[in-house]
Amino acid sequence: xxxxxxxxxxxxxxxxxxxxxxxxxxxxxxxxxxxxxxxxxxxxxxxxxxxxxxxxxxxxxxxxxxxxxxxxxxxxxxxxxxxxxxxxxxxxxxxxxxxxxxxxxxxxxxxxxxxxxxxxxxxxxxxxxxxxxxxxxxxxxxxxxxxxxxxxxxxxxxxxxxxxxxxxxxxxxxxxxxxxxxxxxxxxxxxxxxxxxxxxxxxxxxxxxxxxxxxxxxxxxxxxxxxxxxxxxxxxxxxxxxxxxxxxxxxxxxxxxxxxxxxxxxxxxxxxxxxxxxxxxxxxxxxxxxxxxxxxxxxxxxxxxxxxxxxxxxxxxxxxxxxxxxxxxxxxxxxxxxxxxxxxxxxxxxxxxxxxxxxxxxxxxxxxxxxxxxx
Numbered sequence: 001x002x003x004x005x006x007x008x009x010x011x012x013x014x015x016x017x018x019x020x021x022x023x024x025x026x027x028x029x030x031x032x033x034x035x036x037x038x039x040x041x042x043x044x045x046x047x048x049x050x051x052x053x054x055x056x057x058x059x060x061x062x063x064x065x066x067x068x069x070x071x072x073x074x075x076x077x078x079x080x081x082x083x084x085x086x087x088x089x090x091x092x093x094x095x096x097x098x099x100x101x102x103x104x105x106x107x108x109x110x111x112x113x114x115x116x117x118x119x120x121x122x123x124x125x126x127x128x129x130x131x132x133x134x135x136x137x138x139x140x141x142x143x144x145x146x147x148x149x150x151x152x153x154x155x156x157x158x159x160x161x162x163x164x165x166x167x168x169x170x171x172x173x174x175x176x177x178x179x180x181x182x183x184x185x186x187x188x189x190x191x192x193x194x195x196x197x198x199x200x201x202x203x204x205x206x207x208x209x210x211x212x213x214x215x216x217x218x219x220x221x222x223x224x225x226x227x228x229x230x231x232x233x234x235x236x237x238x239x240x241x242x243x244x245x246x247x248x249x250x251x252x253x254x255x256x257x258x259x260x261x262x263x264x265x266x267x268x269x270x271x272x273x274x275x276x277x278x279x280x281x282x283x284x285x286x287x288x289x290x291x292x293x294x295x296x297x298x299x300x301x302x303x304x305x306x307x308x309x310x311x312x313x314x315x316x317x318x319x320x321x322x323x324x325x326x327x328x329x330x331x332x333x334x335x336x337x338x339x340x341x342x343x344x345x346x347x348x349x350x351x352x353x354x355x356x357x358x359x360x361x362x363x364x365x366x367x368x369x370x371x372x373x374x375x
Contacts, residue, residue, distance in 0.1 A: 002034045003339045004050060004066035006087070006098065008078045009039035014051050014058055016074040020321075025053040027332045038063065040087035068342040069098035070296075070335060071349070072318060076103050076148055092348030099223075099296030099342045101349040104287075104317045106147040107200050112290045113312060119286060122279055122312040125203035132190040136166065136183060141204040143244075144190065146197050151320065152245030156193060157204065158186060171244050174251075205311050207303045210260040213238040216246050216303035217257060219280040220319055220327060222334035223296045227341045229284050231277065232334050233327030236260045247320075254323060265308055275310045276302055283312055294346065296338040 005024065007016030014021075014037045025035040037051040037058060048063035069091055073079055079102050091098060107128050113119040114126075127135065135142060141159035149155065152171050161167040166186035169178040170193065179189070207214035215238040222232050238260070240251025248254060257276075261269035280300045288295045299319035304310050322328055 001032070001336075001339070001343075002036070002064075002066040003028065003336070004036045004038045004069045004096075006069050006071045006073055007037050007039055008073055008075070009041045012060075014039060016072055018058070020072065021058075022053065023332055024335065028336070031336060033336060036061075036063075036066065038066070038069065038087075040081070040083040043087045043090050044083060065094070066096055068339040068346075069096055069349075070339065071098055071100045071102070079103060088349045095347065097342045097346035098349045099294065099338060099346065100298075100317050101291075101294065102317065103148075103150075104298075104315055106145055106149070106314060107198065109287065109315045110200065112287055113283060116282075116286050119279075119283055119312065122283075122310060124205055124311055124313075127201040130199075130201045132187045132194075135190075135201055136160075136187055140166075143202050143204045144194065144199050145202060146194075146199055148198070150316075151247045154197070155244055156190065156199075157244050158190065159204070169244055176242060176244060202313075205303055205305050208261070208264040208306050208308075210236070210238045210255050210263050213240070213253070214246070214303075215239070215255055215260050216301060216313065217276055218319075218322070219276070219300045219302065220322055220331060221280070221284045221298055221300065222331070222338050223341050224334075224337045225340035225344070227293070227345055229281060229288070230334065230337075231281070232330050233322055233324060234273075234277070234280075235322055235324050235327065248323070261304075264306075268308055272304055272308050272310065276304070279310050279312060283315065287315055294349070296342060297334070 005021050007014045009015060021035065021037055028035045035053065042049040042063065049060050050063040051058040052061050073084065078084060110123060110126055110128065113123050139160060141157065144156040146154040154172065156168060156170045158166060158168040161180055164182065165180055166183055167180040168186055168189060169176055207216060215236050217234060217236055219234045220232040221229050224230050234257050236255040236257040237246035237248060238253045238255050239246045243251045246252040257273055258269055261272050265272060280302060283300050284298060287298065299316045301313040302310060303313060322331060
């Protein structure tokens with residue numbers, strides 16, 4: 001079996017999560033799989049090429065086809081490039097299937113969940129289109145999230161500090177800044193900061209705490225070879241001091257889900273954790289249904305408030321690394337399972353309804369088809 005990981009390319013070198021690709025190459029060798037890296041530039045070249053691991057580095061070789069392609073293009077801006085769409089079309093013409101056609105957009109994820117009543121009640125109050133002035137008249141606290149954001153970048157937190165004073169914090173490049181002032185000053189800041197970028201507003205939930213800091217959950221889901229969703233792992237993340245989000249790169253800490261819940265809720269811990277699992281699997285199924293069953297993996301972020309109610313926050317089509325020692329090896333195993341499913345059940349990539357995509361102008365002609373594919 002051959003699995004190709006789709007990345008980007010810069011200055012003749014692959015750009016993306018090379019650590020993951022190396023781990024897949026090592027794990028694949030033990031299973032009889034060959035792992036390569038492909039890029040839009042390499043696939044669309046007059047002589048298609050890929051990168052193969054030689055035990056030391058990635059070496060460019062002629063592309064000889066693949067049984068499935070795993071999309072790990074690292075940035076949204078790359079997925080908006082015409083060459084990305086042309087590469088997906090080229091793979092379709094060659095008959096090579098792949099999973100997860102693109103990053104999710106937060107507003108489309110929320111729309112999908114709101115369409116299902118049992119999930120809609122799990123979504124914090126959300127305004128997909130808002131006017132800062134009107135939003136603040138409704139009180140707070142609010143979290144303003146960029147629909148194309150990732151890892152908490154660009155998020156804004158606003159709340160009313162006193163009768164005539166509002167306080168707000170925002171996160172940029174991992175750094176949290178804060179300010180306070182009048183209604184008008186806060187409204188002007190929000191309008192200025194969000195200009196030119198699509199944001200949604202969501203009621204901030206008072207989360208349960210672990211060691212004095214709010215925590216939430218990240219659940220990792222992958223399809224097995226039969227196309228059934230499987231919970232690969234669940235982790236808890238506690239926010240760092242004075243942080244808005246729980247992301248580990250920005251100061252968050254890893255916690256054990258059951259221990260964190262037991263710390264706050266005592267004997268109710270297992271009951272709440274079970275509700276987290278049930279809510280997450282329903283959220284996964286709904287998103288996959290909205291994508292015509294073309295998704296192969298995702299992570300779902302959830303939290304529970306101080307009364308034990310479970311809330312849905314976000315979904316990620318390209319999950320960040322889970323550092324728990326029991327989760328990451330299972331994730332690598334799951335990728336091979338998902339590749340088997342893609343090979344047997346998919347044709348091409350399809351288009352993601354949860355991604356912000358410009359229209360594709362023009363289609364590439366089939367060219368340079370590798371011999372192993374033609375045969």
